[in-house]
Amino acid sequence: MLQRNIPGKRGHIRPLDSNRDLNPVADLIEVCFASTLDQDGRDYLRHIRMTAADPALIRWLPGLGERASSPLFGYVWEQDNRLVGNLSLIPIKKNGRWIYMIANVAVHPDYRRRGIAYELTRHALDHVRARGVPSAWLQVRDDNFSAYELYTSVGFIERSRRSTWVSGHTNLGFSPTGIHITQRIPQDWTLQRAWLTHNYPPDTTWNMSFDINRYRPDWWNQFWYWLNGELQLHWVARRANGSHDTLGFATWEPVRGSTDMLWIGAPPESEDSVLCTLLPHIVHAMRDRRRPIAVNYPYGHGVSSFLDCGFTLQNTLVWMEYPCN
Numbered sequence: 330m331l332q333r334n335i336p337g338k339r340g341h342i343r344p345l346d347s348n349r350d351l352n353p354v355a356d357l358i359e360v361c362f363a364s365t366l367d368q369d370g371r372d373y374l375r376h377i378r379m380t381a382a383d384p385a386l387i388r389w390l391p392g393l394g395e396r397a398s399s400p401l402f403g404y405v406w407e408q409d410n411r412l413v414g415n416l417s418l419i420p421i422k423k424n425g426r427w428i429y430m431i432a433n434v435a436v437h438p439d440y441r442r443r444g445i446a447y448e449l450t451r452h453a454l455d456h457v458r459a460r461g462v463p464s465a466w467l468q469v470r471d472d473n474f475s476a477y478e479l480y481t482s483v484g485f486i487e488r489s490r491r492s493t494w495v496s497g498h499t500n501l502g503f504s505p506t507g508i509h510i511t512q513r514i515p516q517d518w519t520l521q522r523a524w525l526t527h528n529y530p531p532d533t534t535w536n537m538s539f540d541i542n543r544y545r546p547d548w549w550n551q552f553w554y555w556l557n558g559e560l561q562l563h564w565v566a567r568r569a570n571g572s573h574d575t576l577g578f579a580t581w582e583p584v585r586g587s588t589d590m591l592w593i594g595a596p597p598e599s600e601d602s603v604l605c606t607l608l609p610h611i612v613h614a615m616r617d618r619r620r621p622i623a624v625n626y627p628y629g630h631g632v633s634s635f636l637d638c639g640f641t642l643q644n645t646l647v648w649m650e651y652p653c654n
């Protein structure tokens with residue numbers, strides 16, 4: 330790890346104090362992420378401010394320790410009697426082991442390029458190492474050059490890049506001829522599982538709502554979802570030439586937040602025709618919900634098909650790991 334001079338003499342780092350820092354942190358996040366804040370981001374800020382306004386909850390929070398939800402734990406930078414930098418640390422389980430997510434790294438525009446984010450990140454990594462966890466992870470937008478440079482300079486390594494596509498108001502799709510859409514049958518599961526796992530490998534799904542075991546078509550799963558009132562729908566694209574060869578799958582499910590999710594399983598050779606067939610069909614089928622549909626997809630794949638079907642690129646996130654060992 331690079332060593333640097335400690336920035337600006339008057340500034341200092343300290344642990345976040347949920348009694349007094351939540352509103353200034355929310356203000357800082359709002360200023361620093363103004364250009365990328367979506368509905369989920371605004372809900373998140375509202376949640377922080379509501380927490381700050383609730384004295385009973387604030388009194389209760391310290392008892393939750395580090396496992397409280399972000400940004401109730403982390404470090405802040407104070408300078409000129411202001412809170413000008415923040416970094417949240419979120420312990421989370423990855424494949425059964427506790428790791429830390431680093432989030433909400435933000436430095437007020439008037440205080441940038443003084444090494445504050447670098448010091449916050451170094452300090453957070455000291456904290457992570459001291460807890461003996463194997464790694465720290467974070468996500469950064471691929472167009473956020475300054476943050477990517479920051480994390481690389483501290484020692485983070487890029488592990489994956491995923492794009493999120495969101496359905497638009499207009500359904501521009503077209504259906505390639507020679508393909509028809511059917512329901513899923515239990516015999517489809519072997520192929521569906523293989524293709525879903527190809528597009529959503531375990532090393533990328535630990536931080537998503539994706540769970541391959543949930544989509545198994547066995548009676549217990551179906552019963553369980555029925556019991557819990559949970560909804561899950563599957564579509565299959567098959568060749569219509571008599572062979573009925575399976576070309577790809579789509580699984581829709583509602584999730585918390587402002588969009589519903591669609592998971593696509595298709596091999597590279599039929600990916601585009603599957604997307605062009607299933608996306609418009611599903612957007613049309615789910616129109617009464619009046620909620621956009623989001624697809625998390627490997628970066629650079631299916632781009633023209635998503636655009637042709639009226640989807641827009643919400644973001645591409647780079648996942649980075651700092652291995653502690």
Ligand SMILES: CC(C)(COP(=O)(O)OP(=O)(O)OC[C@H]1O[C@@H](n2cnc3c(N)ncnc32)[C@H](O)[C@@H]1OP(=O)(O)O)[C@@H](O)C(=O)NCCC(=O)NCCS
Nearest residue numbers: 361434435436441442443444445446447469475476478479
């Ligand atoms: C990204 C951000 C946190 C950096 O804060 P900062 O305190 O200015 O960063 P530092 O001064 O500690 O910079 C450390 C290193 O990061 C890189 N870096 C930071 N800002 C950069 C920029 N504008 N252009 C290029 N590299 C940059 C450089 O490698 C820098 O080292 P150097 O100054 O020796 O060249 C700040 O710009 C910010 O708040 N941005 C908006 C919120 C955001 O995008 N957060 C990250 C979310 S993942």
